[in-house]
Amino acid sequence: MRLRLTSLLPALCALSLTVPAGAQEADALARRVEIRRTAYGVPHIKADDLRAAGYALAYVQLEDYGVRVALGLLRERGEMGRWFGRDSMDSDFAARQAYQIAVARYPQLDQDTRDMYEGFAVGVNRYIERYPDKFPTGFRPHFTGYDVAARDVRVANPNAATRLLAALNPTRTRSNGARGSSFEQDDAETAGTDPIEEGSNAWAFAPSRTRSGRAILVRNPHLAWDAGYYEAHMVVPGVVDFYGDFRIGGPFTVIGGFNRHLGWSTTNNAPDNDEYYALTVDSTRADYYIFDGASVALERDLVTVEYRNGHGFSTETREFWRSHIGPVVHRENGKIYVVRLANHGDNRAGQQFLRMMRAESLQQWQDAMRMRARETSNFTYADRAGNIFYVWNALNPVLPHPSGGDTTATSAQRTSEVFTQLIPWDSLPQLLNPKGGYVRNENDAPYHTNLQQVLDRAKYPANMPEPSLRLRSQLSVELIDNTRKMTLEQVMALKNSYRMLLADRVKDDLLTSVRAASPATAVAGAADLLAAWDNTAAPESRGAVLFTLWWQKYVEGESSDSMFAVAWNVADPVRTPRGLKDRARAAQAFTWAVDETVKRHGRVDVPWGEVHRVRVGGFDEPVGGCSGAMGCFRVLNFRTESDGKRAVVGGDGWVIGVEFTDTPRAFSVLAYGQSNLPGHPHNGDQGQLFARGEYKRVAFTEADIEAQTIRRYRPGMEP
Numbered sequence: 001m002r003l004r005l006t007s008l009l010p011a012l013c014a015l016s017l018t019v020p021a022g023a024q025e026a027d028a029l030a031r032r033v034e035i036r037r038t039a040y041g042v043p044h045i046k047a048d049d050l051r052a053a054g055y056a057l058a059y060v061q062l063e064d065y066g067v068r069v070a071l072g073l074l075r076e077r078g079e080m081g082r083w084f085g086r087d088s089m090d091s092d093f094a095a096r097q098a099y100q101i102a103v104a105r106y107p108q109l110d111q112d113t114r115d116m117y118e119g120f121a122v123g124v125n126r127y128i129e130r131y132p133d134k135f136p137t138g139f140r141p142h143f144t145g146y147d148v149a150a151r152d153v154r155v156a157n158p159n160a161a162t163r164l165l166a167a168l169n170p171t172r173t174r175s176n177g178a179r180g181s182s183f184e185q186d187d188a189e190t191a192g193t194d195p196i197e198e199g200s201n202a203w204a205f206a207p208s209r210t211r212s213g214r215a216i217l218v219r220n221p222h223l224a225w226d227a228g229y230y231e232a233h234m235v236v237p238g239v240v241d242f243y244g245d246f247r248i249g250g251p252f253t254v255i256g257g258f259n260r261h262l263g264w265s266t267t268n269n270a271p272d273n274d275e276y277y278a279l280t281v282d283s284t285r286a287d288y289y290i291f292d293g294a295s296v297a298l299e300r301d302l303v304t305v306e307y308r309n310g311h312g313f314s315t316e317t318r319e320f321w322r323s324h325i326g327p328v329v330h331r332e333n334g335k336i337y338v339v340r341l342a343n344h345g346d347n348r349a350g351q352q353f354l355r356m357m358r359a360e361s362l363q364q365w366q367d368a369m370r371m372r373a374r375e376t377s378n379f380t381y382a383d384r385a386g387n388i389f390y391v392w393n394a395l396n397p398v399l400p401h402p403s404g405g406d407t408t409a410t411s412a413q414r415t416s417e418v419f420t421q422l423i424p425w426d427s428l429p430q431l432l433n434p435k436g437g438y439v440r441n442e443n444d445a446p447y448h449t450n451l452q453q454v455l456d457r458a459k460y461p462a463n464m465p466e467p468s469l470r471l472r473s474q475l476s477v478e479l480i481d482n483t484r485k486m487t488l489e490q491v492m493a494l495k496n497s498y499r500m501l502l503a504d505r506v507k508d509d510l511l512t513s514v515r516a517a518s519p520a521t522a523v524a525g526a527a528d529l530l531a532a533w534d535n536t537a538a539p540e541s542r543g544a545v546l547f548t549l550w551w552q553k554y555v556e557g558e559s560s561d562s563m564f565a566v567a568w569n570v571a572d573p574v575r576t577p578r579g580l581k582d583r584a585r586a587a588q589a590f591t592w593a594v595d596e597t598v599k600r601h602g603r604v605d606v607p608w609g610e611v612h613r614v615r616v617g618g619f620d621e622p623v624g625g626c627s628g629a630m631g632c633f634r635v636l637n638f639r640t641e642s643d644g645k646r647a648v649v650g651g652d653g654w655v656i657g658v659e660f661t662d663t664p665r666a667f668s669v670l671a672y673g674q675s676n677l678p679g680h681p682h683n684g685d686q687g688q689l690f691a692r693g694e695y696k697r698v699a700f701t702e703a704d705i706e707a708q709t710i711r712r713y714r715p716g717m718e719p
Contacts, residue, residue: 026126029055029119030716038699038708041674041682044233050112053236054119054251055126059715061230062127064675064682065248066134068228070124072249073143076102076150081307083139086314092305093318094157095150102150105347109149112239113351116251118145126716151250152349154375156274156341158320160406161329164276164337167407168330192640196224196650197628199443199635200267201472202256202380203480203491204388206437211487212659217382218495219256219265220655221245222628222635225616225672229255229654233700242357243666243700245654252350254357258658258666261360262383267441269378271394272463273343276409277325277418279336289323289336292414298323298336325418337409342395342422348373362387369393370425378441384660390439391430392446396423396463403463429455429464438480442473442628448573451481467570471631474574475501479633488659492667495655496693498624501631503535503547505578509565510550513583514590526594526604537626537634539609539691546604548630550593554586560629600644612638614691615647616672617684621691623648655695666698 032052036044043060047053061069074080078096081089106114121143128135200221207213221229228248235241244257256265282288287298304317321328326340348371355368362383369379372395381389397419404410412418429446431439436452445465447455457467469477478501479494486494507530514527526546533543555563565579580586597604601611609622625634638646648671658666671690674682689696699708 026122026716030714035715036709037711040686042231044705046235051115051119053234054116055123056715057251058120058123059127061248066677073147077147081305086307089305089307093303096303098153098155099150101345102153103146109351113354117148120148120251121145153347154343156327156339156344158327158329163406194637196637197222201442202265202267204380204382204439206388207386209437211485215382215386215660216491217263218657220652222651224650231670240358252353254353263658265380266377268443271396272403273395274341276404277338277412278409281334342397343375346373388439389432390449392428440476442476444468444473451477469573471501472628475631475633477574492657497633498536498538500535500537506580509580510586513587517587523591523594529605537608538624539622541608542605544608545606545611546597549596550590553589553592612646614687616687619687621688623691667695668698669695
């Protein structure tokens, strides 16, 4: 057995690759960068070099999100317990292991990427130094480039093996060998709050589909409205000129955006990037297993973390075990269960994103993607040359066995029985400039990205997803699978479609069922209301509230997919599912929904927007949009408030569309604003725009930035 002692806290003080930066270095960086805030507080960073750009990006994030940025860095280096006590330290143990990889592999990153990381760290330190009153008393951690880079390290997570362990032994929760740890699954849904539908929509249109003859790209992610999407523009002349989303906490969690030449958008996918294996214990030696005919030692890591204990500190040590295949998640019945992740230890995600941000052609952008440091997400792309492109991005392994998913471990006693290679990037599902002039994705499988050029599932390995096309995706297809040529303004308006496709599929059956049941007068009148309803979740729509409550009752306790008369069928992908499986149940649920709508809202014909609201930044506005499960393309998730109204908590948040004219032309809206800080002038100040389906014009050129500038300063040197 090989023993490796991991106690990184003393090592943090000894590391010398990134020299702690004092006021002198911060001053030098501040002199090399200017920030211009335009309408709604969007920061435009113009820097002499990437280190200064990283410095400024950190500074503006702290101005708008405060302590959240610093806490994220503390979490990445495994110091939550040291600052906030024992009840905050559980995440520190795994973080220390990832941090060790970040430190060891940091020199392998290119200098430009390290400059961004190190500049970002200096920016955080400078802000904390200047505004100590905005942080907990005595809060003076000193961050380095390592801390920022640790955010971009990909590691296997043994604690994600919940479903495997449940399948192995349904009656008990198992430890993975990390003493004191357990596998627990939190219920994300709380009473009165919709579950957040984590995903996105993305469209790209070829020149043949636009009035200008230039490609158009549209993106809108669906996450909780505290997810920290952060709109910004970063320019280093001759190096990078990129406008997009920089998620709060680092310089490179770039989900989408554009430069002068091209842009991209992401939508979540769910690739099979890992596998569980069951190794056979060596019956003659403790902590050894049999592999390739030899007895192989497990490696034991002892991880020690500090935690605050009153006015002092204490430590706790936990042990973690690893095989040469991957981390141990469980041991029982003569087996050692391990997880193998395709890109365990990869730290190049930031480097890849920087290359993508600087790419000037499809070829350069694809070459950056072939680094494969970003292991998930569908990517939708468009460029000034007129190309549109889609790829179902993943690190799916070439499996010598059937996929075990997340509930089965495959027995392995030799190298030939575990995966060692990945499906080549160029063999992943993708489309370049297809028929019909569009590509699109809404988190479903890749095959129906373009309905006129459907990809053949049979050409891809078994561990690729099976075909699917949910109602949100089908509505997207209906909106754009045509020959219409559109302006950017028309595309952005179309993105705000309020149609509820579910109503198109089941309303006729519902009305027939209700009227056949000899309804009471009030129920018959409600059916007439529903018949006249336009099948939308527009703010002024009357009938959508009733229909939504009815559907929730109709499918209660059942899988909603099982409650259609005709299930979704790959042979008829945009006309199924449809109809109602249980018409008697539908009629009963409708009677209940009529009473419930009146009980909750005072009348059955209550407008959708009277109930559904955007409540941010002091605004209280009616809003249109609904759950993707109801077939809405404008996805919104809500929470029931104390007054019975339903306020948006997630769904569409950041929406951006760009047309690749010689100088890109774009519109955007960040619904919850640039800041999450109470009282901040840009907390929720775009809420009204979003609620009304409107956008702000993106300032990208020097002339537009200057025309919109409301404040300019050098970060860390402002009065």
